[in-house]
Amino acid sequence: FPEMLSNPRLMSVQRTLNVVMNQNVSLSCHSDSGSPPVTYTLFKHNQKVSTLNRPDLTPALFNLTINSASDVGEYKCKAENKASSDGKYSNSLNFTLIEPISKPVLSSPTSQAKKGQNVTLSCLSENGSLPITYVFFKGKQNISPPVKMHKREAAVIFLYISSSSDFGTYKCRAGNSFRNNTKYSNSFNFTVAEERSHSQPLIISLGLILLLLIIGFALAIPFFIIPSYKASE
Numbered sequence: 001f002p003e004m005l006s007n008p009r010l011m012s013v014q015r016t017l018n019v020v021m022n023q024n025v026s027l028s029c030h031s032d033s034g035s036p037p038v039t040y041t042l043f044k045h046n047q048k049v050s051t052l053n054r055p056d057l058t059p060a061l062f063n064l065t066i067n068s069a070s071d072v073g074e075y076k077c078k079a080e081n082k083a084s085s086d087g088k089y090s091n092s093l094n095f096t097l098i099e100p101i102s103k104p105v106l107s108s109p110t111s112q113a114k115k116g117q118n119v120t121l122s123c124l125s126e127n128g129s130l131p132i133t134y135v136f137f138k139g140k141q142n143i144s145p146p147v148k149m150h151k152r153e154a155a156v157i158f159l160y161i162s163s164s165s166d167f168g169t170y171k172c173r174a175g176n177s178f179r180n181n182t183k184y185s186n187s188f189n190f191t192v193a194e195e196r197s198h199s200q201p202l203i204i205s206l207g208l209i210l211l212l213l214i215i216g217f218a219l220a221i222p223f224f225i226i227p228s229y230k231a232s233e
Contacts, residue, residue: 002034002035002082002083003034003035004035004081004084005031005033005038005080005081006032006034008029008030008031008040008089009028009030009032009090010027010029010075010077011030012093012095019072019097019098020066020097020098020099020100021068021097021099022065024064024066025064025065026061027042027062027075027077027093028062029060029062030057030059030060031079034057034081034083036055038053038057038081039051040052040080041078041087042076043076043077043078044071044074045073045074046076049075050062060077062077066095071095072094073095074094075093076093077090078090097129098177098178099129100128100178100181101125101129101174101181101183103125104124104184105123105124105125105126105185106170106185106186107121108120108122108190110190111190112191113191113193114192115164117193118161119158119159119190120158121156121188122155122156123136123155123156124153124155125174128176129176129177130150130151131148132149132175132176133146133148135147136172137171137172138166139168155172167190167191169188170187170188171188172184173185
């Protein structure tokens with residue numbers, strides 16, 4: 001008598017479910033036990049994609065091309081033989097479409113700083129599959145642990161300008177699950193903010209006082225000259 005099939009296993013031959021646009025992928029569907037021949041049918045969103053017949057218990061390989069976002073939906077396969085007319089269904093698989101990241105932009109609310117000041121740096125890639133991991137550098141030395149962002153938001157670090165060396169060149173690096181795809185940002189430099197001299201406000205104040213005295217004296221002259229002129233007549 002024909003032996004009933006075991007539930008098949010659906011696996012990605014590439015051992016990963018992360019895919020990129022226009023990538024070719026293969027799915028393997030296999031029942032470990034049961035009487036051959038076996039008919040395997042692949043479904044996507046419960047719609048039949050392809051059917052393969054196997055005269056023995058070797059896996060059925062379904063070759064696909066990821067052409068659009070709809071191709072990363074849920075996949076299942078069904079195995080049938082003479083002993084299991086209703087078929088046995090596999091686990092489901094979902095591909096994740098990943099996109100390479102764009103060059104990140106490094107920025108700060110201020111481009112000028114002085115010693116003893118706290119500043120911030122922000123790094124953001126506008127495009128690319130999440131999550132994105134950012135690392136900040138000063139020169140070639142990393143100055144932060146990896147910052148993983150699960151939302152399309154900038155990674156931010158806080159810095160304290162303690163010496164002239166802190167005015168060096170900063171960069172950040174972004175990467176995601178897209179293989180061999182990390183990108184560096186633009187360079188960013190803080191410039192030294194000009195500090196006002198402490199004597200400058202004092203000079204301005206003295207100048208204003210002197211100007212007020214001159215104006216007051218000019219306004220008071222008529223009051224002294226006219227009475228004295230009348231008195232001499």
